[in-house]
Amino acid sequence: MLVLALDTATTVVTAGLVELPADGPATALAVRAHDGRKHGELLVPAVRALCAEAGRALQEVDAVVVGAGPGPFTGLRVGIASALALGHALDAPVHGVCSHDAIALAAAGIAEPGAADPRTGPDNLLVVTDARRREVYWAAYDPAARRLSGPAVEPPAALAARLPELAVGTVVGDPGFAGPLGVPVGGPAAPTPGGLVGVAAAALRAGRPPAPVEPLYLRRPDAVEPTGRKRVTA
Structure with a gap:
């Protein structure tokens, strides 16, 4: 099974093409990691580069796994929306997983x-x-x-x-x-494609339909709905 793995929940944009066998560990065929401050600009080009590096067509992807956070609003929206759009275009299921689990x-x-x-x-x-x-x-x-x-x-x-x-x-x-x-913090600093697919591996192998992807924001947005109209004349 060929799986596209995406995550934009951290300061790193992570994308990878992963082969998940019927039995045994997943194998990353190609991986891209970029500056997370440019989610929108880098994610889709990274997917194209993955396919070129692995020598596989995007249409061969059987499933998509996306990190659902926790993470900031903008990053999560870009990653999840991109994963859902790709899944729709490829007629492939999209599984959301906790990025920390990966x-x-x-x-x-x-x-x-x-x-x-x-x-x-x-x-x-x-x-x-x-x-x-x-x-x-x-x-x-x-x-x-x-x-x-x-x-x-x-x-x-x-x-x-x-x-x-x-x-x-x-x-x-x-x-x-x-x-x-007050303690050492080791790596990895961001989800790996193999980790993302590993979290969803049981569901992928069983062919279970994914639940709706729900972003883990964990707190309310900064923006609030205005409570009244502002006066523009004296």
């Missing part, structure tokens, strides 16, 4: 959540990404990349106070939070 899976080094855990020790894994407004998006996972809590958003100081409660041994994601959290 990061956790890649960090754990396993093919799918719940697979055998190659990491040593019982400590949990924490994924952190930039939520802006001096806040952090986070989710906690067991060593086999199964989500235990989150995703949620809060100030780094509040999250730092909860690290003992979450039994965190490894933190991955945005390295800029190493200082505010």
Whole structure:
């Protein structure tokens, strides 16, 4: 099965063509990662470049997997809208997955959540990404990349106070939070195509119809509806 994987929830635009066999781990055929500040400009050209690099036609794509966040409004809208448009044009199902789940899976080094855990020790894994407004998006996972809590958003100081409660041994994601959290933050900083497909692998192999893709904004937008008309004359 040929799967197109997209994510625009972080500061990186991630796109990849991934081969998912009937049994066994997914294999990335081509990967693109670009500056996340240019989601709209870079995403579709990246998809074209993936097809050229892998020697596959876009029409060969059997399914699309897209990261649904958590992430800022603009980035998520671009990625999800693009995935839905491509899925419609290709008559391919579009599966939305939590972007933090994909990061956790890649960090754990396993093919799918719940697979055998190659990491040593019982400590949990924490994924952190930039939520802006001096806040952090986070989710906690067991060593086999199964989500235990989150995703949620809060100030780094509040999250730092909860690290003992979450039994965190490894933190991955945005390295800029190493200082505010007081712990090292390793990679990956963004979802990988293999991680995105791995999260959805069970549903893809079973041919289950995807649920509607719901973006994980986790908070209300800055813009508010006006409450009255402004006077324009004295």
